[in-house]
Amino acid sequence: MVLRSCWKSRHKSSSGPVHCWLRPGVVALLWLCVTQFVCGSVALGETKNVIQKDAEFDVTYNDRVTSENQTIYAFNHTVSRNKTEGVRVTVDVLSQSLESPILFVVRQKQAVLSFQVPLILRGLYQRKYPYKHVGRTLCQPPTRAASETQYFFVDVSTLSSQGTNYNLRVSRVESFTLQTDKKFSxxxxxxxxxxxxxxxxxxxxxxxxxxxxxxxxxxxxxxxQDIQCPVYDLDNNVAFIGMYQTMTKKGAITVQRKDFPSNSFYVVVVVKTEDEACGGPLRFYPLRPDELIDAGNRSKTVDVVVTPAINSDVYVMGMLFCLGIFLSFYLLTLLVAFVESRRIKRRDVYHNPADMSPAETGKTPASPYEYGSFADNCSTLSSEAITDSATSTDNNYGYMERPLDSVGRSRQESLSSVEEDDYDTLDDINSDKNIVRTKKFLCVSDLARKDKRVLSKKYQIYFWNIATIGVFYALPVIQLVITYQTVVNVTGNQDICYYNFMCAHPLGALSAFNNILSNLGYVMLGLLFLLIVLKRDIVHNRALVRNDLNALECGIPKHFGLFYAMGTALMMEGLLSACYHVCPNYTNFQFDTSFMYMIAGLCMLKLYQKRHPDINASAYTAYACLAGVIFFSVLGVVFGRGNTVFWIVFSVIHILATLLLSTQLYYMGRWRFDSGVLRRVVYIIYTDSIRQCSGPLYIDRMVLLVMGNIVNWSLAAYGLIERPNDFASYLLAIAICNLLLYFAFYIIMKLRSGERIKCLALVCILFTAVVWGFALYFFFQGLSTWQKTPAESREHNRDCILLSFFDDHDIWHFLSSIAMFGSFLVLLTMDDDLDTVQRDKIFVF
Structure with missing residues (x-):
């Protein structure tokens, strides 16, 4: 400022300084120094009267400052290398005028701190809040000497000609260093x-x-923040360096020694001028841009405690525990497989001669139990309702009323065609579909008429498609979450990710390694399920090669493509859930739920395929529908919060889809969706319900579909009325409710049809139900929620509850992966009791 004023004064009076710069050598330098010294002395003498005082700690100075004087308070204190004391400057302005603030400048070793009083802090939309009482802690530069006397000065100045009274107090902060495991308030x-x-x-x-x-x-x-000057401790600069997070009642940050070369750090707590960042109310907007808003009393009592985190031994124990749990399932599976193989070997030796298949012995496998009226009706009607053209078709090997010597021939002929269209385009077979699928009672042989090789290829597409989807889905997800984690590590913004900060154990660049590790169960158990399915597939193919009559003509048709897809989906769920927990937030929550929709959809398709192998949806149609579900999930997360139009559109689509699917299931696909569909619906209602008052033709299917429509319409009404913020979970709840409803219907109809559940399947059902119950308990603990602000989410954070390493959500990962694996085993084994039952005696429901 002195140089600038000197330059201006000399420039107005003469062109001396300009010529001074042009003169060469020492003369120009001497002339410049003289003019600057004289001009600076005049400028200081005209503006300020400097008063310097030797000041002491813990003494309140009540002074007055004007534009004509400047007061400097000189302080000194002894700094010890082994003891750290804080120094705090507190200022009060007694004047009510805010037009000319007082400037306080604290000059100390390696740092300068300046602030004005009243202190003007800005909030959202540039709202201005004045504060007349200001307190700041001075930065403490480190010292290498055992003891050192340091000086600092507090300069007080203003441009107010009338003057302003103020109180200044500098005091020592005795408890400046936090102690481990000791609460400080x-x-x-x-x-x-x-x-x-x-x-x-x-x-x-x-x-x-x-x-x-x-x-x-x-x-x-x-x-x-690291130990350095300056310390950023105001609302408008606290996010400049270090790690930070907003908080209401609770906050936690894990700090590692390797990130701080000085082996120490500052814990800074700043109260914000407004509460919107923590989910608080939005203040009114000022009428004038320069209007000042009274902030009121915004003092907050805070407790700080620093506790040691877990050591490397706990990390090792947690990883070994996780591996041990899921490896035990591998050992248990091997044990069960060994016991089962011994039992089958003893049974085969007892019933059949050595090296003889059932087809070679000429014995027809008998049902281990007697069926009820459903099986009788199915068997009777199947022989009465089938036309000559249908019974003469070689592909119709689902009927047991044939000579055993024709089994081998019919199988070889059934393999002659490997294209499904070669079968479906025959006119007589199309008419046969209408006859068979509209019978009042159906048996599995009626819906297992297509070539097995064709169906196997059709259902194998499920596996290859989901594997392709998984690769193309997972790679961008991994890249994105790595970017998220990098941004968190570089910026230090802990509000980006919604962790349970009370139990977030870092490892390398990962902030919450325990939440990622706990997803290992999905991958390991998914792989184990694939191995179990592969073993069954190999055993079944070997039975087909040796023309085993049980494999050819008995039991539910074995198609393993959907099982392979389910195991792959479970593994992908683990991978994507781990990716989501790298940095969980509302923008990537669909990573955690996308394959949950896949799993629910595949399970329902597999349940339907068991009794309807010929008319199950193709992989392309199924995945297209699941893609539509994920599309709505994304729309719901982005636009669903309180958007009435979105909820109306979604509810209408949900109800219409339920009605269309109900019609498809009720009529076994033997209906057309065209311009005349409404006319036919009205005609059927008139003839069957009004004119004749006849009940539904397919009572069991009608019961299931009515219950399904009630559940889905209720869920649609709930969504339209309540409009839940977590749309992804709401959509997942719809899928799970429909799956549970269909599964319960399947079990009830299986028992009602006179079938039984074998011991292994019954154990899987009971075990899975218990594990699902415990899993849901831990799921609803809600340790964090991205539906709220990060500060509100942290109110739900809790300490670890298992091995000081895993929290409630990690236990949910453990139990849900086990429960899903158990559910898959139930689907795989629940119809094992039908392996020796003729297909024309197995009821379709």
Whole structure:
């Protein structure tokens, strides 16, 4: 400023300085120095009367400052290398005028701190909040000497000609260093931020800094900063360096020694000027841009405690525990397979001669139990309703009323065609479909008429498609979450990811390794299920090669393509759930749920395929429908919050889809969706319900579909009325409710048809039900929620409950992966009792 004023004054009077710069050598330099010295002396003498005072700590100075004087307070204190004391400057302005603030400048070694009083802090939309009471803690530069006397000065100045009274007090902060496992309490406000120092003790490499308060509001910010000057401790600059997160009642940050070369750090707590960042109410917008808003009392009592985090032994124990749990399922599977193989070997030796298949012995396998009226009706009607053209077709090997010597010939002829269209385009077979599928009672042989090789290829497409989808879906997801984690590590913004910060154990670049590790069960159990299915597939193919009559003509037709797809989906669910938990937030929640929709859809398709192998949906249609579900999931997450139009459109589509699917299931696909569909619906209602008052032709199917429509219409009404924020979970609840309803219907109809459930399947059902119950309990604990602000989400954070390493959500991962694996086993084994039952005696429902 002195140089600038000198230049201006000399420039107005003469062109001396300009010529001065043009003169060469020492003369120009001497002339410039003389003019600057004289001009600077005149400028200082005209503007300020400087008063310097030797000041002391813990003394309140009540002075007055005007534009004509400037007061400098000189302080000194002894700094010890082994002891850290904080120094705090507190200022009060007694004048009510805010037009000419007072400027306070604190000059100290390696740092300069300046602030004005009243302190003007800005909020959202540039709202201005004045504070007349300001307190700041001075930065403490490190010293290498054992003891050193340091000086600092507080300069007070203003441009107010009338003058302003103020109170100045500089005091020592005795408890400036935080102690491990000891709670420390203090009060902070927007104009009086607080920070304290923590030094890593020997043998501790990682600590968790936990900040708590009994007050939800005002909203505050917790920051971890390195020991350096300046310390950023105001609302408008606290996010410049270090790690930080907003908080209401609770906050926690895990700090590692390797990130701080000085083996120490500052814990900074800043109260924000407004509460919107923590989900608080939005203040009114000022009428004038320069209008000042009274912030009121925004003081907040805060407790800080620093606790050591877990050591490497706990990491190892957690990983071994996780591996041990799921490897035990591999061992149990091997044990069950060994016992089962021994039992089958003893049975085969007892019933059949050595090296003789049932077809070679000429014995027809008998049912181990007697069926009820459904099986009798199915068997009787199947022989009466089938036309000559249908019975003469070689592909109709689903009927047992044939000579055994024709089994081998019919199988060889059935393999002659490998294209499904070669079968479906025959006119007589199309007419046969209408006759067979509209019978009042159907048996599996009626819907297992297509070539097995054709169907196997059709259902294998499920596996290859989901494997392709998984690769193309997972690669961008992995890239995105790595970017998220990098942004968190670089910026230090802990509000990006919704962790359970009370139990988030970092490893390398990952902030919450335990949440990622706990997803290992989905991958390992999915792989185990694929191995179990592969073993069954190999055994079945070997039976077909040797023309085993049970494999050819008995039991539910074995198609393993959907099982392979289910196992792959379970593995992908583990991978994508792990990716989601790298940085969980509302923008990537669909990563965690997309393959949950896939699993629910595949399970329903498999249940339907068991009794309807010929008319199950193709892989392309099924995945297209699931893609539509995921599309609506994304739309719901982005636009669904409180959007009435979206909820109306979705509810209408949900109800219409339910009606169309109900019609498809009720008529076994023997209906057309064209311009005359409404006319035919009205005609059927008139003839069957009004004119004749006849009941439904297919009572069991009608019961299921009525219950399904009631459930889905109720869920649609709930969504339209309540409009839940978590649309993805709402959509997943719809899928799970429909799956459970269909599964319960299947079990009830199976028992009602006179069938039984074998011991292994019954154990799987009971075990899975119990595990699902415990899993859902831990799921609903809700340790975090991206539906709210990050600060509100942290209110639900809790400490680890298992091995000091896993939290409630990790246990949900463990139990849900086991429960899904058990559910898949139930689907795989629940119809094992029918392996020796003729297909024309197995009821379709």
């Amino acid at each position: 203090f009060i902070a406000s927007p104009s009086q931020p607080q920070y304290f120092k923590y030094v890593f003790p020997d043998g501790v490499d990682t600590v968790i800094v936990k900040v708590s308060s009994d007050m939800t509001f005002p909203c505050s910010v917790m920051s971890i």
